[in-house]
């Protein structure tokens with residue numbers, strides 16, 4: 388087990404680093420300043436008139452789990468926000484889009500990146516919780532899955548690591564209005580970003596990453612709800628200090644961290660949404676109400692993925708022993724694997740294969756090994772691998788091990804599908820992944836016609852988003868999809884990470900079906916549905932959030948804007964407040 392002792396040491400090292408960082412206001416190269424739990428740009432825009440958009444970003448809240456909480460009667464703030472159900476996703480003053488799907492992988496950092504840019508992964512460049520940029524031989528792990536190092540997690544919170552990696556404009560750049568973000572990793576060009584004390588935030592993630600092997604006592608699980616709870620006063624203080632933003636993102640990561648570790652993940656997530664999340668939503672809605680601007684505010688809810696219970700043991704956690712399983716396969720195919728660390732040492736640069744894990748999906752990156760045949764030689768990663776000599780032998784080794792247990796018994800019956808493609812020359816957009824059927828590459832649509840898989844939702848469309856584009860090589864040269872989904876027994880589900888009770892990342896309905904709700908207390912569902920449908924089209928997805936928000940911002944301004952005098956001074960005297 389690599390986790391627990393390492394994480395304790397790391398945590399100690401990390402805390403001292405963070406203290407040093409947080410005492411130096413201008414320590415990072417960004418335009419942001421750090422003071423307390425908040426980082427603000429030097430120039431924050433003045434308040435702007437409504438309409439306002441308040442986005443609740445729930446990490447890991449699947450559609451069915453959120454709806455169960457809302458319908459239970461135990462989540463009165465969210466239920467009240469929607470009003471009486473009218474059927475087909477329509478509510479008295481809300482529209483809950485019934486069929487919104489995630490990008491692939493249905494995994495946190497890639498998902499929020501697609502949600503808050505509106506662009507597919509192969510174009511925005513952020514392909515997972517961790518990924519490898521072959522041209523630079525650089526591994527990124529803002530939420531580490533296969534590596535123990537927390538440096539990038541710290542950089543995600545303190546130095547805008549995800550924003551720096553994104554190749555397409557964020558919502559905040561596209562909207563060009565005053566924006567603020569609480570906790571979400573995508574905050575580039577928002578006016579300001581609020582977080583709980585960054586030291587304890589990184590420590591929480593460290594605890595979480597290290598938790599794979601240990602037991603989870605109920606008290607220890609409280610730290611995740613503390614994270615969500617403590618973020619709210621910070622964001623409200625931000626509004627007090629800097630005025631209301633046209634776009635406010637309220638991100639709750641605790642839901643996901645908690646569910647990964649929950650012994651009975653699905654009902655416990657519903658309970659969390661009722662017990663922890665709903666009162667926090669109530670608190671923020673009450674604040675907007677007191678400012679007198681709730682009548683001018685579109686309130687949205689979106690999530691990055693759902694959760695699928697899995698067996699929490701090393702047999703099903705294919706990444707728990709990093710020197711076994713997938714690593715054995717690339718070794719059997721004659722490749723030297725990359726060490727599972729963020730930054731390998733000077734004498735560890737001779738790797739020919741690298742992995743990045745995303746739960747139900749794993750990326751395998753391969754070098755043209757003719758550039759580095761002998762140990763000690765560094766491969767030319769700027770060149771793509773060769774299909775016949777590099778990619779195909781590895782794809783075949785995964786295929787036969789999955790089918791027969793040879794050469795690697797541990798991988799038998801663990802994989803659902805193996806994707807690969809003929810590499811494109813360096814600098815050119817990659818082609819979409821195809822399915823390796825043991826002999827040849829088959830286009831996804833052609834494969835699905837011959838082997839229908841209604842359980843893999845919009846597979847072709849979503850794999851295209853992931854793999855075809857200027858940064859399509861960030862999802863590897865081979866992509867492994869583990870067996871997953873609620874439609875198969877739990878003992879047959881596998882995932883790439885240390886052991887947890889629940890994971891996601893797959894193309895299954897449970898992982899991929901997410902809430903997308905737009906509410907406004909003084910608007911009818913028909914009016915909201917019209918705006919949303921026009922912006923999102925017939926197949927709503929993560930990529931629909933940006934066009935929906937832009938459309939909402941373009942609707943008519945209503946009533947008087949919030950005034951600085953109304954901020955933080957209890958119920959305001961604006962006409963909007965009086966009418967409530």
Ligand SMILES: [Zn+2]
Nearest residue numbers: 446447495643
């Ligand atoms: Zn997530």
